[in-house]
Amino acid sequence: MDSSGWTELNIGPQHPSTHGVLRLKVKLDGEIIKDVEPVIGYLHRNAEKLCEMSYYCDNLIYFDRLDYVASMIMESGFLEAAEKVLDIEVPERAKWIRVIMSELSRIASHLVWAGAFGLDLGMLTPFFYCFIQREKILNIFTEVCGSRQQTNYMSIGGVYQDLQEETITHIWEFLKQFPEKLEEIYKLFIKNDIFFSRTKDIGYLPKDVAIDYGVTGPMLRASGVPYDVRKDEPYLTYDKVNFDVPVSQKGDVLARFVVRFEEMRQSARIVKQALEKLPDGPYFNPKGKKSLMIRVRGNGEAYSRVESSKGELGTYIVADGSVRPYRVRIRSPTFKNLSVLPVLAKDTMIADLVSISGSIDLVFGEVDR
Amino acid sequence: MEDTEDKQKTFMGKEYTLGKDGRKIIFLTKDEFLPFMKRLKESGFSHLSLITGVDRRDYIEVVYHLHSISTNEIVVIKVKTKDSRVPSVTSLWSSADWDEREQYDMMGIIFEGHPNLKRILLPEGWIGHPLRKNYDMDTPQYVNMDEDGEDYVTFDSGDGW
Numbered sequence: 001m002d003s004s005g006w007t008e009l010n011i012g013p014q015h016p017s018t019h020g021v022l023r024l025k026v027k028l029d030g031e032i033i034k035d036v037e038p039v040i041g042y043l044h045r046n047a048e049k050l051c052e053m054s055y056y057c058d059n060l061i062y063f064d065r066l067d068y069v070a071s072m073i074m075e076s077g078f079l080e081a082a083e084k085v086l087d088i089e090v091p092e093r094a095k096w097i098r099v100i101m102s103e104l105s106r107i108a109s110h111l112v113w114a115g116a117f118g119l120d121l122g123m124l125t126p127f128f129y130c131f132i133q134r135e136k137i138l139n140i141f142t143e144v145c146g147s148r149q150q151t152n153y154m155s156i157g158g159v160y161q162d163l164q165e166e167t168i169t170h171i172w173e174f175l176k177q178f179p180e181k182l183e184e185i186y187k188l189f190i191k192n193d194i195f196f197s198r199t200k201d202i203g204y205l206p207k208d209v210a211i212d213y214g215v216t217g218p219m220l221r222a223s224g225v226p227y228d229v230r231k232d233e234p235y236l237t238y239d240k241v242n243f244d245v246p247v248s249q250k251g252d253v254l255a256r257f258v259v260r261f262e263e264m265r266q267s268a269r270i271v272k273q274a275l276e277k278l279p280d281g282p283y284f285n286p287k288g289k290k291s292l293m294i295r296v297r298g299n300g301e302a303y304s305r306v307e308s309s310k311g312e313l314g315t316y317i318v319a320d321g322s323v324r325p326y327r328v329r330i331r332s333p334t335f336k337n338l339s340v341l342p343v344l345a346k347d348t349m350i351a352d353l354v355s356i357s358g359s360i361d362l363v364f365g366e367v368d369r
Numbered sequence: 370m371e372d373t374e375d376k377q378k379t380f381m382g383k384e385y386t387l388g389k390d391g392r393k394i395i396f397l398t399k400d401e402f403l404p405f406m407k408r409l410k411e412s413g414f415s416h417l418s419l420i421t422g423v424d425r426r427d428y429i430e431v432v433y434h435l436h437s438i439s440t441n442e443i444v445v446i447k448v449k450t451k452d453s454r455v456p457s458v459t460s461l462w463s464s465a466d467w468d469e470r471e472q473y474d475m476m477g478i479i480f481e482g483h484p485n486l487k488r489i490l491l492p493e494g495w496i497g498h499p500l501r502k503n504y505d506m507d508t509p510q511y512v513n514m515d516e517d518g519e520d521y522v523t524f525d526s527g528d529g530w
Contacts, residue, residue, distance in 0.1 A: 010518070041490035046499050048475070084390050211415045211438060214464030225438060232441045300389035303419075303434055303445070314419050314434065327500075329421040331434075339467040368490060 006034055009350075013042050017120045017354045020364035022338075024353070031350050036342045040335075043368040051328035056082055057156055057293040059328065064150040066330065067366040069112045072098075072105035072141075073308045074366075075154040080235055080304035081315040082156060085325070086296050088288050093281045094158035095236045100171070100274045101144070101153060102236075102306075103267040107178075108137040109309035110260045110267075113361045114185065117257070120358035121198050126188045133181055136174050143167045156296065157288025168275060175275075178268055186261050199254040203344045203356035206251060213343070214336040217311025218263060219360065222248045222255035229307040241273045253359040260361075297323055310334045310361050332366045380444065381408060394445045402448050403456050406433075410461045413437045414444065417462035420469060422476035424502045429478060431455050450478070457482040475500040492520035 012023040021042035027035040047062040054062075063078040064071040076098050083090060090098075115130035138148040144167055145153035145160060153160050189195050205215070210223045220227055228245040230238040246262035248255035288296065298319030305314045311333025318327040337360045344356050378385060383405065385393040397405055419434040433446040448455055457480035458465045469480040470489040477498035480486060487493060492512050497504050511523050 041492070044490045046475075049499055052500075081390075208415075209463075212463045214417060214462070214468075227438050302388065302390040303392060303443070304390065305418075312418070316419060316421055316432070316434070318423055327421070327423045329419065331419045335467065335471075336464055339464065 005029065011353075013039075017358065019116065019358070019362045021368075022357070022362060022364065024357070026350070026353070028350060033345050033348055033350055033353060036345045036353070038338055038341055040338070040364075041368055043364045045369070047369045048328050048330060052325060055294045055323055056086060056296055056298065056325060059325065060154070061150070061152055063330075064152055065365055066332070066369060067109070067308060067310065067313075067334075067363050068149055069363055070105045070109035070309045071149060071151050072101040072153065073109075073306060074313065075151070076102050076236065077304065077306040077308065077313040077315050079154055079156065080306055081302045081317045082298070082325075084302035084304065085298035085300060085317050085319045086156065086288075087299075088157045088285055088296070090158055091282045091285060092237075092279050093162075094283050094285075096274050096278045097159050097163050097283065098154060099236050099238065099241070100163075100271050100278075101141075101151075101159075103270045103274070104137050104140060104171070106267045106309045107264050108134045110264050111137075111185075113260060113309075114189070114257075117358045118189065118195075120354050121195060123189075123192065123195065126185055129181070129185045129188060133178065133185075140167060140170055140174065143170065155284065155288060155290075156293060157286075158282070158284025160284075162283040163278070168278075171271065171275060175268055175272055179265065182261070182264060182268075189257065196254070198352070198355050199252065199257060199359075201252050201254075202348065202352050203253045203359060204251050205340065205344055209343060210251075210340070213340040215311070215340050216333050216336065217308070217361075218256055218259045219311065219337050221246060222259045223251040224249040229305050229312055233305065235304070235306055237274070237277075238270075240277065241270050243267075243270050253355055256359045294323060297321055298325060305331075308333055310363065310366070311337060330369055332369060334360065334362055334367045335369075338362060338367055381405075381412065385444075388445060392443050392445050394447060396447050396449075399448060399450065399455065402446075403458075406446070406458055406461060409435055409444070409446075413439055415462075417458065417464050417468070418443070420465060420472055422472045422478045422500070424476065424500065426502055427451075429453055429476065431472070431478060433458075453477055454479045454481055456480070457486075459483055474498070477501060492522055494520075494522040496522070 007028040009026040012018040013021040023039040025037040051059045063074040066074045111130040111134040115127035118126040145151045205223045207223050210220050226247045243266045246259045301318040303316045305312050314331030316329040317325050320326040383395045385395045388394050414435040414437045416436040418436045421432040423430040428449050428451045431448045436443050472478050474488040
């Protein structure tokens, strides 16, 4: 096709709908997108090198800063691999606490996504409703570890401090009001005609293309593949709780929205069960206590995957018997999910680009690492 | 004892060892690499999860984590290269595109046959590959933008605007 009449348009890196620092070089034929080239790396700080240079216990803070809206899941992802390399067992209570925190984190992350996605499409109201709920989760995080986002709560061999009775009551209180409020937020979106017309049948992603590009998480499940690491390779105690994996066959932006909302409901279900089953006992392994932490040595190599709110977070650690990892490699789910954007956006209208890129759930701490 | 047992086990005609996480590790030479990857793809490993370069100082190890969504199995393929060159697998999996670009950027591995092998996270013109063990970390490099909006790298902190 003749490309001489195409318009080149630069979107970002500083643009409110690019969620941070994504730059898109778009080639347009009239209003139709002919080619998109994502330019990334504006938030790059080479977390993998920083991990290599620091002790195993210090690596956690870099994982916190990957996906900063779901930092608890990032921590559990690193620890899955690190504890295998370091041969440290995790007590049962710590595993359950990690499940509770991961799922609360997933809800918080999806709420940020829903709010920001609404903003992308020009809806201001749902943003506040989402953030009211998210704030309640962040207050729980503040109670358990003292900080809101970069939590640094989990530690090698367990968690940093025990879950207090008071906190458990607060989580119950949150869970009691959450389902109703979630439906309220859901209705704000779904009963809006403009929202429907801007998401339905837009950004269609076929099943085979999704797998070919390594897309995972809600995006893959919205394309009809029931792949969820929590079910397929249960880590922590996910094999002891009942939950469903929402799958949609539609593959469009609306399907991703519906899948994410259903995931929040399922997460709330998991937290409820985890609180009921939370056993007594130690919350950390004495091998990983603070004074010994910088002396733990790793051997061998391990690859772990966990289901983050964006998709499959893989951590590959190669150890060489020293107190620092030899090589840390992060399989960032959003990095893979973003790579499919040129396929999704091809031959769509320019106005839909924001809707499509918003539906990927981009967090640039994780894409650029 | 366990080691000798492991060595007798084969996966698709190749001997494998078990890693610490219980995943099969298969070492391949560069010649048998592409045909074997093709066979893996045909046998259902449709999801290329991760490509990693590991700098072992005298050689580079390229590690592929392949995942089969239908059987839920992960195999680890390892290729050693002394001249930092391995064949590209972009023709088999599209997800290899960005992964290989990233490993080229960070590790300096040249994937032969990649359609668009350029840096992805760092700007073009960056000196060195940061994840190499011998990367010079004492010389700061600065990124600036020229009048056409293109990034360029300089050693002078006061350059540009």
